[in-house]
Amino acid sequence: MRSALITGAGGFLGGHVRAALQRQGVALRALAHSDCSRAALAAAGIEVFQGDINDAALLARALTPAPDVVFHIAADTSVWRRERARQWRVNVDGTRALLDAAIRVGVRRFVYTSSISVYGLTATCIDEDAPRLGLHGPVHYARTKALAEAQVCAAAQAGHISAAVLQPSHILGPGDRHNWSRLAQLIAARRLPGAPPGVGAFADVREVAAAHVAAALHPAPLRTWALGGSAAPFSALVAALAQALHLPAPRRTLPRTVLWLRAVLDESAAALNGKPPALTREGVALACHHLCVNDARACAELGYRHQPLQAMAADTVAWLREAGLLAAAQ
Numbered sequence: 001m002r003s004a005l006i007t008g009a010g011g012f013l014g015g016h017v018r019a020a021l022q023r024q025g026v027a028l029r030a031l032a033h034s035d036c037s038r039a040a041l042a043a044a045g046i047e048v049f050q051g052d053i054n055d056a057a058l059l060a061r062a063l064t065p066a067p068d069v070v071f072h073i074a075a076d077t078s079v080w081r082r083e084r085a086r087q088w089r090v091n092v093d094g095t096r097a098l099l100d101a102a103i104r105v106g107v108r109r110f111v112y113t114s115s116i117s118v119y120g121l122t123a124t125c126i127d128e129d130a131p132r133l134g135l136h137g138p139v140h141y142a143r144t145k146a147l148a149e150a151q152v153c154a155a156a157q158a159g160h161i162s163a164a165v166l167q168p169s170h171i172l173g174p175g176d177r178h179n180w181s182r183l184a185q186l187i188a189a190r191r192l193p194g195a196p197p198g199v200g201a202f203a204d205v206r207e208v209a210a211a212h213v214a215a216a217l218h219p220a221p222l223r224t225w226a227l228g229g230s231a232a233p234f235s236a237l238v239a240a241l242a243q244a245l246h247l248p249a250p251r252r253t254l255p256r257t258v259l260w261l262r263a264v265l266d267e268s269a270a271a272l273n274g275k276p277p278a279l280t281r282e283g284v285a286l287a288c289h290h291l292c293v294n295d296a297r298a299c300a301e302l303g304y305r306h307q308p309l310q311a312m313a314a315d316t317v318a319w320l321r322e323a324g325l326l327a328a329a330q
Contacts, residue, residue: 095152120132165224169200174315197255199289259284
């Protein structure tokens with residue numbers, strides 16, 4: 001792999017994939033949506049194309065000459081009903097636009113970052129052969145990711161392009177500004193009343209990034225890998241983050257009904273003031289789910305590894321401190 005185009009390179013996972021590729025000397029181009037991402041990526045020595053992922057002319061420029069691999073990592077992860085139209089346009093339409101453009105110019109390999117949520121809120125342990133129940137489930141994000149994944153697989157099955165699909169679970173680690181790091185910020189501010197009642201599979205972002213690079217080099221014309229992680233209740237994650245912060249952990253596990261009612265109130269307020277709610281019903285559904293992932297395929301074929309929850313939590317908190325993202329909370 002000599003060259004690659006990457007979307008989401010300014011984000012959490014995308015930033016780690018970008019760094020891994022740069023360490024290997026891969027010539028990178030990136031699609032960026034915001035001025036902030038464009039400036040940061042350009043400063044890192046990456047050729048940047050800024051604009052809308054559905055802009056055919058922009059994609060044609062970014063993909064000329066054709067890179068060896070396209071890493072499509074960018075996604076809209078909102079769980080707020082009000083943002084569903086935008087999410088569909090980014091996750092479904094955007095994937096279709098990028099995939100079609102990559103096929104037109106003859107890209108060799110398309111690496112798509114899906115999500116473990118495509119399997120839905122199932123009570124069974126998930127592996128790659130499980131049905132994509134998220135396609136018809138209550139979480140719109142899961143539906144859009146399942147549809148986008150299906151588009152990629154259909155193109156590969158038709159022989160139009162070689163594709164790798166990765167399905168990360170709950171990602172932790174340095175660089176997290178918006179996901180599970182929010183729990184650390186709430187703990188630091190003494191504002192977290194308790195943990196949600198769900199169970200997660202917590203993945204180290206560096207391991208997930210390494211799996212992406214390995215998947216790009218895998219010879220299969222189409223292959224899917226679930227990426228699980230250390231299985232633990234969300235209460236254990238809260239405890240690990242609190243330990244890293246040298247603070248007491250909230251002892252309560254909040255009942256689903258309490259979280260659900262709070263989400264209904266938050267969404268009602270958001271409908272009036274237009275501000276994103278702190279909790280949504282779709283977010284509560286995900287936080288109350290008991291996730292189980294069998295990722296033996298990724299471990300065997302990509303060298304994927306699980307890391308201890310306490311170590312991932314400590315690294316996340318250390319990065320938040322270094323980035324100055326805990327100072328305002330404490």
